[in-house]
Amino acid sequence: MSNHHGSEHQGRRAVGQVKEVTSLANPLVKDIKALALKKFRDSQNAFMAEGLKLVIDALDLGWEIRTLVFAKAGRGNPAVEKVAARTVASGGTVLEVSEKVLSAITRRDNPQMVVGVFSQRLVPLKDIHPKGGDVWVALDRVRDPGNLGTVIRTVDAVGAKGIILVGDTTDPFSVETVRATMGSIFAVPxxxxxxxxxxxxRKGFAGLVAGTHLKGAVDYRSVDFSGRPVLLLMGNEQQGLPDDLAASCDRLLRIPQAGRADSLNLAVATGVMLFEIRRGALKLEAAFQ
Structure with a gap:
């Protein structure tokens, strides 16, 4: 089952299909470095995630790993060896690289010891059928990868079901977004x-569609979110919800501001809303205990 190519020194011991790579000119390294650009992520339908824990979580959640890259320092580390064996077993390639190569791939001076290249995975909208107390978040034209990653992480933390990206949004599989999700990219559809x-x-959505809006008439704390699916619709960082999306909401809500700032950061506002929705659900559960 050898798929070695090039003249790089080939692997040894129990790890299996290991290629040692020390040259930045190696085509495999160039392909992985190219994943920093969206057009290459899209053409290869791939993306990069850094860190041993993230790679293990992704494999446990059934994501397809194409390439595992680890630093020489990881040789002999049982956890790294096990992930390498899992990668080979699933048909992926394992690269053992120098610190210099790993820094070039991650564009970091002190990179994580392990990087995984995974196939992208998106959920078709037609397959999303919220029921019961399910909560979904829809983000309109979110531009900032840190905001998007933080929202994905928060959706995971509150037990919401997933995210729908509406319109021209930042890429959920960019290195910056994936970093900001802290691994939740693998857990959140x-x-x-x-x-x-x-x-x-949205016309077929049978629950409550709530959007935040500066013109929102209703204090977000005064709505009963319990007992039905909720879709939380959050507007773009600069402009908020456009008229057509605002009109699709059952309720337009505002988060009252006390200080001089007239708005919250998108990720913070989404977090505030999600925890309020969750509080309503927990209150309902407590009532039935």
């Missing part, structure tokens, strides 16, 4: 849709 497709799908 993500869909990407046009505004038209979203509005068509």
């Amino acid at each position: 993500v869909a990407k849709v046009s505004v038209e497709a979203f509005l068509a799908w």
Whole structure:
């Protein structure tokens, strides 16, 4: 089952298909470095995630690993060896690289010891059928990878079901977004849709669609979110919800501000809303205990 190519020194011991790579000019390294650019992520349908724990979580959650890259320092580390064996067993390639190569791949001076290259995975909108107390978040044209990653991480933390990206959004599989999710990218289903497709799908949504809006008439704490599916619709960082999306909401809510700032950061506002929705669900559960 050898798929070695090039003249790089080939692997040894129990790790199996290991290629040793020390040259930045190696085509495998160039391909992985190219994943920093969206057009290459899209053409290869791949993305990069850094850190041993993240790679293990991704494998446990059934994501397809194409390439495992680890620093020479990881040789002999039982956890790294086990992940390498899992990668080979699933048909992936394992690269043992120098610190210099790992820094070039991650664009970091002190990179993590392990990097995984995975196949991208998005959920088709038609497969999303919220029920019961399910909570989904829809983000309109989110631009900032840190915001998107933090929202994905928060959705995971509160036990919401997933995220629908509406319109021209930042890439959920960019290195910056994946870093900001702290591994939650592998646990949270993500869909990407046009505004038209979203509005068509929303017509069949049987729960409460709530959006935050500066013109929102209702204090976010005064709404009963319990007992039905909730779709939380959050507007773009600069402009908030456009008229067509605002009109699709059952409720437009505001988060009252006490200080001089007139708005919250998108990720913070989404977190505030999600924890309020969750509080309503927990209150309902407590009532039935």
